[in-house]
Amino acid sequence: LCRKFMQKPQQLHLLASKRILKYIKGTKDFGVFFSNQKNSTLQGYIDFK
Template structure:
């Protein structure tokens, strides 16, 4: 995936999730616990599911949003308005930080190596 494709993908998420908004400095509020039964259910959960699904895909190159995306993905079965507001805040964060993340250029000789110790 080239850099241009990634920016277009982020723009598509922003257009789907929000229009005419400002960015924020952090992907989520600090020290907030989200619950499954807090608030009213979202009328159309398909929008929530599409946005979260797109954000899951984006975590491949945006490691800074992984925790928040994992948190909101737990509520896919029955999303609430509070959960949708967290997704919208996350999109606002992405809007303000479009150049953050890992970029893998096509044709690059980059070789990724990772090690793990299971103990």
């Protein structure tokens, strides 16, 4: 979303970018881990509201 305003950024866009970077910094240890098993399956769920 922030890339839409790269040609003419304003202060609001800078603040939004900083907020995104803070979020990423706080979640850098999050992730999806997979085991090394042959019989593993991947399941996903989604909520359409």
